Amino acid sequence: MREDRRLILALGGHEFSRRRGDEALRDYMLALAPATRPKICLLPTASGDPAEQIAAFRRSLGGFECELSHVSLFRLEHERVRVAEHLLTRDLIYVGGGSLVNLLAIWRAHRLDRVLRRAWESGVVLCGQSAGAMCWFEAGVSRSAGSASDVAGLGLVPGVLSVHYHRDDDRQRALHAAVANGAATGYGVDDGAGLLIRGRTPAVAVSGRDGAGVWRVEPDGNGSVVETRLAEAPVPDPRPAIDEVPAAVRELRRVRRTRERHRGRR
């Protein structure tokens, strides 16, 4: 049987920076693109197409053998592009974070929801972080309206996704509530971790940082939920991250903590 070529990489929190895990997840994503010189497009719609996000994307991927582009729906007046045609001829589309509610409203106004579904069906790898990860699911736990609540997504992937999972207690609570009240399976993805979905099925969990993981959340039948941590494949940073703490410093801190604990006991 042929492998399903529909791929989505949902990242719980990722930037095109040199912080821990960010380059590791970028490299993992690049390896998914089915071409020797992949055409990669950034869609920064969810945060209103900020120039800094576009610049960081280009800086981070600039050294690789690939063709980079971005589509700014807010600058179409000056940056003319046939949006549907452009997206459908990419190998990978990366959707940045921001407001999930705005992202979906704007896509629908421009009919990009249908275009992206077609792109996915034709084998364009869809990738994104935060709002750009949740948009592919039936629902996502969003802070677009201030407090955390679930918002309907494009529904390419069944279930509810929550991002920044252990950084944001409110999102975790909202995911638990959504799962406990409904029949859907939930996924919680930490900053620095990702979930690869092949077809409509979660296939691989990846982690770029110690402790960053992916959780499956299911109803326990008694009005509460059970969380199961998925076994992550660790992905390495290609070079030391700028916030990487060297092993010697980590050891020193450990010794100091132990001493302080002993002192406290005396």
Place this chain on the structure above:
Amino acid sequence: MASAPKRQIVTFGGGGFSMEAGNPLLDDFVLSLPGRDRPRVCFVPTASGDADHYIVRFYRAFGSDRCEPSHLSLFRRHRTPFDPCEHLLSRDLIYVGGGSVASMLAVWRAHKVDRALREAWRRGVVLCGLSAGSLCWFRDGVSTFHGDPQRVDGLGLLPWSNTVHHSSEPDRRDALHSWILEGMPTAYAADDGAALHFVGTDVAQVVASRPAARAYRIERRHGRVVTTQLGTRFLGDAEVVPLRRPGLVAEG
């Protein structure tokens, strides 16, 4: 019985701090309309994707010495300390910036800001804006944001059509004419530097920040498109107003 609040909308063909650095005439005009000291002014930059540089320019143009400025960010609501709709209803003037009218309307509807703006207008909050911030108040608008001119459904507070940057964009004008013939409502069009001041749903006056800027009514009469230039008041030094007599200027 208290009289109903005066409903006012000012639509710029283009101009104000967004387009006319150093020429504050249109901004000063809208700031004078609430008729109170230091009016509460909220800038709504949705059509630009809440672009930081645009918000900064607003605060520079609307200093706290002469008004109480704020802005509404719908892309970063989790960092906004107030409810958007309540905030809009408590302002004296709402100033909508330019950009993508389709994206702006979609985001407004998703956050129910469209309803809040309608309610604010009913309660007498002055609404104004340029470009996308002009088109949005009308029933129909002509946008060229995506290349070829497109019709957009606005909020419909004003039962007319609208087009902006009128004299500087001939494509937009041609498209408007053909749609008017097809039954699009009568249009009000403004040049860069001209602004239509609506009280209720009627034009009360046209003001301009540039002596030559004009506004027009464009309608179908006996199967033809008739364009009428509207009398315009230049907001600068009065003696230099080169006002042509209002009247019929073009048929097409």
